[in-house]
Amino acid sequence: xxETPSPTTPTRVTYDYVTRTIARTLGTPSRxxxxxxGAAVTLLGIGIITLLYLLRYGLGLxxxxxxxxxxxxxxxxxxxxxxxxxGTLISAILFLFRSGxxxxxxxxxxxxxxxxxxxxxxxxxxxxxxxxxxxxLIPYPNERGLWPxxxxxxxxxxxxxxxxxxxSTLFLIMGLIPDIAAVRDxxxxxxxxxxxxxxxGWTGSNEQWRHFTRGYLYLAALxxxxxxxxxxxxxxxxxxxxxxxxxxxxxAPYFVAGAIYSGCGMVITLLTPIRTLFGLxxxxxxxxxxxxxxxxxxxxxxxxxxxxxxxxxxxxxxNPTERAAFWYRAFGPYWWATWTMIICNGFxxxxxxxxxxxxxxxxxxxxxxxxxxxxxxERYVIIVVSLAGEPFTKWTNAVYNPTWADWGIMAxxxxxxxxxxLLFVKNFPAVSISEVKEVLPPPxxxxxxxxx
Amino acid sequence: xxxxxxxxxxLFRPPPTxxxxxAFSQLDTTVAAIKKLRAAGQTDFTVYxxxxxxxxxxxxGQPVSPVRAFTLVGGIAGCAIGAWITLWMSADWPIxxxxxxxxxxxxxxxxxxxxxxxxxxxxxxxxxxxxxLFAARRLGTILYDPRFTNDRFGIFVPAGSDxxxxxxxxxxxxxxxxxRRG
Numbered sequence: 179x180x181e182t183p184s185p186t187t188p189t190r191v192t193y194d195y196v197t198r199t200i201a202r203t204l205g206t207p208s209r210x211x212x213x214x215x216g217a218a219v220t221l222l223g224i225g226i227i228t229l230l231y232l233l234r235y236g237l238g239l240x241x242x243x244x245x246x247x248x249x250x251x252x253x254x255x256x257x258x259x260x261x262x263x264x265g266t267l268i269s270a271i272l273f274l275f276r277s278g279x280x281x282x283x284x285x286x287x288x289x290x291x292x293x294x295x296x297x298x299x300x301x302x303x304x305x306x307x308x309x310x311x312x313x314x315l316i317p318y319p320n321e322r323g324l325w326p327x328x329x330x331x332x333x334x335x336x337x338x339x340x341x342x343x344x345x346s347t348l349f350l351i352m353g354l355i356p357d358i359a360a361v362r363d364x365x366x367x368x369x370x371x372x373x374x375x376x377x378x379g380w381t382g383s384n385e386q387w388r389h390f391t392r393g394y395l396y397l398a399a400l401x402x403x404x405x406x407x408x409x410x411x412x413x414x415x416x417x418x419x420x421x422x423x424x425x426x427x428x429x430a431p432y433f434v435a436g437a438i439y440s441g442c443g444m445v446i447t448l449l450t451p452i453r454t455l456f457g458l459x460x461x462x463x464x465x466x467x468x469x470x471x472x473x474x475x476x477x478x479x480x481x482x483x484x485x486x487x488x489x490x491x492x493x494x495x496x497n498p499t500e501r502a503a504f505w506y507r508a509f510g511p512y513w514w515a516t517w518t519m520i521i522c523n524g525f526x527x528x529x530x531x532x533x534x535x536x537x538x539x540x541x542x543x544x545x546x547x548x549x550x551x552x553x554x555x556e557r558y559v560i561i562v563v564s565l566a567g568e569p570f571t572k573w574t575n576a577v578y579n580p581t582w583a584d585w586g587i588m589a590x591x592x593x594x595x596x597x598x599x600l601l602f603v604k605n606f607p608a609v610s611i612s613e614v615k616e617v618l619p620p621p622x623x624x625x626x627x628x629x630x
Numbered sequence: 631x632x633x634x635x636x637x638x639x640x641l642f643r644p645p646p647t648x649x650x651x652x653a654f655s656q657l658d659t660t661v662a663a664i665k666k667l668r669a670a671g672q673t674d675f676t677v678y679x680x681x682x683x684x685x686x687x688x689x690x691g692q693p694v695s696p697v698r699a700f701t702l703v704g705g706i707a708g709c710a711i712g713a714w715i716t717l718w719m720s721a722d723w724p725i726x727x728x729x730x731x732x733x734x735x736x737x738x739x740x741x742x743x744x745x746x747x748x749x750x751x752x753x754x755x756x757x758x759x760x761x762x763l764f765a766a767r768r769l770g771t772i773l774y775d776p777r778f779t780n781d782r783f784g785i786f787v788p789a790g791s792d793x794x795x796x797x798x799x800x801x802x803x804x805x806x807x808x809x810r811r812g
Contacts, residue, residue: 393701
């Protein structure tokens with residue numbers, strides 16, 4: 179697509195080098211990989227055992243206490259949906275903007291999107307308590323003659339998340355097909371059979387590319403408004419309610435910026451080990467990390483501005499309940515959560531103004547972990563602290579504390595996410611082969627005028 | 631190869647087409663070959679490339695893919711389905727929520743929007759699959775080389791025994807590094 183050779187890739191990187199380097203990541207895994215996979219499966223096991231306990235003894239095992247009935251599970255739901263967002267930003271929005279640098283990192287980000295939405299989707303199901311009635315969410319003709327209430331933001335959310343999961347999965351699979359064909363043509367044994375089946379006859383003929391490139395463009399164009407809508411709809415789960423601290427028009431852009439901020443953090447967290455483990459240093463360069471850091475800086479600054487705005491409006495509105503809610507947030511019993519969020523999301527990204535930090539991968543890795551911690555606490559503060567501090571029910575306040583059941587499910591969600599992600603990067607090309615080639619100068623018999 | 635039932639076999643494994651396959655290691659020689667073939671009146675040849683390139687697309691001068699019609703129809707259908715399920719289901723179980731009309735358009739816009747995207751994306755995928763499948767049916771089973779997904783470009787010219795020699799020399803002249811018959 180992009181005519182200009184990417185400044186991020188050295189010239190000795192040829193088409194053949196790209197195919198072989200990426201195909202090599204699919205070889206026999208190292209011990210380190212199995213250790214990571216084992217850790218993920220162990221965490222998932224903890225989650226499954228906790229879920230079995232919750233099924234047997236009920237949601238009372240979790241820390242719910244009046245008036246906090248949306249707690250760690252919903253926090254994790256919003257956290258994981260947020261993580262998903264930067265994947266679509268990188269794969270679809272930057273595709274429409276023709277950003278050459280996205281090609282090396284977008285596949286990892288898009289896979290992260292799919293697995294993060296898969297993880298997020300588990301939480302509302304766990305939170306409803308009786309998982310075996312989950313299908314009541316779906317509008318289907320039933321003997322009770324009931325239909326869902328389409329005026330409820332929770333139903334909007336179901337449609338938004340369902341669409342998001344479907345579309346981002348299709349987008350990931352569609353982009354994978356030419357690359358699976360490329361590794362099919364190098365692979366041997368059972369892998370060859372697997373890739374022959376999953377590349378559904380891709381040969382790279384002009385007819386295939388003609389329909390593929392068009393279709394891919396439209397998928398990107400559909401995914402772009404979708405990603406902006408999904409976190410807006412998630413934010414309306416809160417903003418449509420009258421709880422002080424939730425009921426704000428700023429919520430949709432504030433949530434979308436926060437989502438992309440946390441997602442870029444997670445992309446950095448995931449890419450750092452993958453790059454070293456798989457020897458992809460020449461394809462995923464410091465320049466890519468710097469660009470991700472710039473996205474973090476931009477969205478982190480929007481998040482910081484949104485925090486300032488929320489507090490300013492709480493004071494400026496003169497509404498006593500709103501003021502009380504925000505006072506409670508910053509100086510109430512949960513002050514530590516609020517200040518963790520403000521420091522990690524409002525101030526930490528400001529370090530990224532410094533080029534030395536932006537280009538230091540170790541520093542970025544550490545910062546990205548704090549970004550994730552900060553964004554988890556942001557959702558905790560918005561959900562739990564707003565409910566706990568609700569002035570209308572102050573007299574009934576119980577102290578809310580998450581229990582082992584909350585933490586067990588949360589640990590399980592990390593295991594579930596990392597298990598799928600690790601299985602994906604070892605079995606399918608984790609870096610797009612054809613799209614990395616697109617930003618390289620093509621082989622020519624004589625140097626073209628454009629590149630002379 | 632795995633045996634398929636006859637109707638599936640007819641669909642996915644069309645009979646082989648005789649012709650000539652040329653492999654090219656450079657983009658500009660590939661483009662030159664395409665131009666020569668078109669000048670010689672050939673239109674039914676296939677170009678393989680590891681990546682999509684505008685140079686190849688321009689040289690082939692094909693019409694824009696009909697996938698866009700699939701996207702448009704799918705999107706409009708999705709929007710209509712979104713409007714229909716929300717309004718009809720509200721009317722089928724009329725219950726006043728929050729003092730609002732039974733069929734309130736503003737909240738339903740969210741559902742209509744999501745359904746537009748969902749159906750638009752699904753029909754785009756179907757569009758890609760169908761159009762590629764129809765093209766494959768039209769071309770028959772043609773020669774292929776595994777290097778075409780790595781770093782080589784290829785052109786397959788379907789030709790009967792009388793025209794093979796001409797097609798072969800044309801590909802060689804254009805700069806093909808390898809030519810074989812099938």
